[in-house]
Amino acid sequence: MGDDFLISEWAHQTFGDLADPLARAIPECLIRAHARAKDGHQGVHTQTLEAYGHGLYAAQFEELASGLGDLPGAVPVRLLARTVIVARGNILYPIRYAKRDVPVTAARLKRAAGLQADLIRRHGPEPMQGELDLGLEEQQEEICSDLNQLDPDAGLVLLAYACSMDQGVMRLEWGAAELRRDRYLGWHQHELLFPGQRKSA
Numbered sequence: 001m002g003d004d005f006l007i008s009e010w011a012h013q014t015f016g017d018l019a020d021p022l023a024r025a026i027p028e029c030l031i032r033a034h035a036r037a038k039d040g041h042q043g044v045h046t047q048t049l050e051a052y053g054h055g056l057y058a059a060q061f062e063e064l065a066s067g068l069g070d071l072p073g074a075v076p077v078r079l080l081a082r083t084v085i086v087a088r089g090n091i092l093y094p095i096r097y098a099k100r101d102v103p104v105t106a107a108r109l110k111r112a113a114g115l116q117a118d119l120i121r122r123h124g125p126e127p128m129q130g131e132l133d134l135g136l137e138e139q140q141e142e143i144c145s146d147l148n149q150l151d152p153d154a155g156l157v158l159l160a161y162a163c164s165m166d167q168g169v170m171r172l173e174w175g176a177a178e179l180r181r182d183r184y185l186g187w188h189q190h191e192l193l194f195p196g197q198r199k200s201a
Contacts, residue, residue, distance in 0.1 A: 010189050011174075014157065015088045021071055022087060027172055027194040029067040030094065030161055033059035034168050052165045058082075060094045064159075068092070079146045080115055090155040091123055092174075097185075098162040101170040107160050107177075107185045115144045120179040122147060123156035125188045127178045158185070161194075169194060 011019040037055035065083040068074050075086045085092045095116065097107035109116055161172040175190030 008191055011191065014090055014155070018071055018073060018087055022068065022092075023174075023193055025067045025071075026064070026092075026159060026174070027169070029063040030060060030159070030163070030172060030194075031169050032067075033063040034163055034165075036063070038165055038168075056096065056163065060096070064092065064094060077149065079119075080144065086150075086154060089151065089153070090157045091119070091150065092157055092159060093119060094159040094161065096163055097160050098171075099164045101162050101167070104160045104162075104171070104173045104175075104185075104190050105187060109179065109183045109185070112179075112183050115146070117179055117183075118144050118147055119156060120158075120177065120185075122152075123150070123154055124158075124178050125176045128186065128188065160185070160190070171195070 007019045007023055011023065015022055033056055036059040037052045040051050040055040061082040061084065064085055065076055068085045068087065069076055071087065073088055076083045077086055077091075078084075093116075095107065095109075097104065109120075111117060156176065157174050158177055159172065159174050160177075161169055163169045171192070172194040173190045173192050175187055177185035177187045177190070180186045
């Protein structure tokens with residue numbers, strides 16, 4: 001990012017003086033994670049992209065923990081054997097939402113349960129529209145116990161990115177989103193961090 005990179009009011013309100021260093025470091029961390037995953041794939045010479053996908057999933061957490069962990073006020077927390085960073089009371093959680101350059105509004109979770117879904121429901125923003133009561137019996141899912149170590153008042157900032165082995169990181173946005181019934185993310189705020197000039201919505 002160039003010296004003319006501007007941090008939005010939302011980012012300043014969310015992270016204070018950490019907004020600028022976070023916005024600069026996060027893309028670098030995820031680009032390094034991609035490079036590690038690509039090297040791993042090339043090392044095992046598999047015909048499928050299994051090694052790349054698993055490698056990227058692990059490396060994204062490691063690179064973010066390494067690249068952001070020394071920032072003032074950044075606190076590492078272990079969630080299901082992965083380290084995530086909490087900065088200024090906000091959980092920074094990476095999600096690779098696509099393998100091609102599509103808008104972040106296309107982001108959809110693979111599952112309606114599990115750590116990602118529980119994290120968004122617990123720490124994401126309040127739904128913009130109330131849930132419809134369809135008269136269906138709600139199934140009580142067991143919440144990931146690791147979430148209990150998080151401050152219940154902590155916010156959640158998703159680091160949503162599109163990335164492939166051939167193209168690398170094509171798009172990266174951060175923001176706040178709720179999880180809709182159809183498993184799509186309903187963005188309350190999202191801003192482009194990479195590539196090119198950041199936009200807000």
